[in-house]
Amino acid sequence: MTPYFVYDVFTEKPFGGNQLAVIPDARTIAEEDLQKVAREFNFSETTFVYPAEDKANTAKVRIFTPTMEIPFAGHPVIGTACALAQKGASENMVLELGVGPMTCKSDGKTASFEATQPLEILCEPDPALVADALSINTGDLLFHAHPPVMASLGLAFTITEVKSRDILARTTPDIAAIRKGNARYPSGWDFAQFVYARDGNTLYARMFAPLDNIPEDPATGSASATTAALLARIEDHDLDLTIHQGVEMGRPSQIMVSTSSKGITVAGQARRVMKGYLLLG
Template identity: 50%
Template sequence: MRYFVYDVFTDTPFGGNQLAIIPDAGDLTDAQMQTIAREFNFSETSFVLPPKDPGHTARVRYFTPARELPFAGHPTIGTAVMMADENGIEDMVLELGVGPLSCRAAEGCASFFTEHPLEVKGHPAAELVAHAMGCEIGNLRSVPVLASLGGDFVYAQLDNRETLSKLCPDIEAMREGAALYPGNHDFAVYPYVLEGNTVHARMFAPLDGIPEDPATGSAAAPLAALLCKTLGRRVEITVHQGDDMGRPSRIALTADQDRVTVTGKAVKVMEGTLFL
């Protein structure tokens, strides 16, 4: 069985977020998909299957090393670029766990937009969130928010880039947060620093098998929607993520009242054969 590895949200090999893609996964069982995702041990592995609706391009399933996700950003960008690279498809509709998603890809760059309404699901205690991230409560610049556009993330604005770079998550506090705020991610935390139209961010989801993620489109999109709601205007931002991991990633986002558009590049760095 063929596989590809793409680095996503970068145009430079060995940067961005790694993504394994199985382009012909129609014969795999759920258990096999989960086992393959554990074998690659990337934050996500993408499995491409025939669509249920003949008018759509493909059905795609995303697995972390620990579980299946209904939606994820960097696998969507990477899978769309792969399909453009391999099949010459530029405009496509992918069937995901959150429903059909329209994408466009060409020349190593892809975009998708979501009109899923922003859900604010709670406000975890600032002390708990600070403890989970490994900083002081005084480093927070806003009330933490649990929000979602399909994937649940805890957002915490920090005081400066130095604080962000020094974060060291506490797994027990993460477990406490997951018990208090159950969701489709286990208390995945997205701390960020806002500097004009630039956002510096990190993402920690150790309970989902992702100690730190170098690029998280499914977390960046709700942040753009939150900023749009808070500021009361259209927002155009670029998220810098992965810098503290040595895998710089760039995610371009535009958010208005009705939709969020996510854009990024991806580059193929590996391909081969998987033996089952």
């Protein structure tokens, strides 16, 4: 029997935030079963923890969505760091991810990580197509800071600002338009849409990745980090942002993001809500 835990991440309360399954010792799971296990949980991500390849590090962590393995995502790092801290790991840890080693801190209830990989600007998708993908009008988009931009810190998102929270609340994914966007602008993440409305240093956001079996994500740390990096580059100064996500889903989340010359720091809380065993034998 292989133990697992389920966490609600970027929240302090059960049934908020983003769900995450953590398998704290995945050595007994066959390679060909990893994707099947992630699909069985059907959360936006599941993490599989292994001994670190470099003994100086804490652990190796592999991250799977229901459809693929990905090199990096925010809430899996926060939740896994909390899980490891609760199992006795040092508060200061280094997790080996697909994007390389990542420095994390956790006291078991809160966690933070520092993303030092460079921001990549992949393209500027057609705004009309992005609006179609979000089921809104091109006139609902805000271009003052930036047009829709596909950017990445290891996972690509199309990042779009809209004019108001009312417009944000009306967004919903249009599958046909997202398929068209994915064909025109291919990336490792299938034309995933991170859309936000801004009020100073507070962002209200939603994220849709239906082609990856994620109709909507209640908290997306990697997209939040990428958006902070993008805005800091555009505005040419460091930022401290609070990002609220998942409100429309009834799973409110709060993500804290700060930028510096060293990288992007993402912080949040995680609450363990379930535990059990995988019966794969």
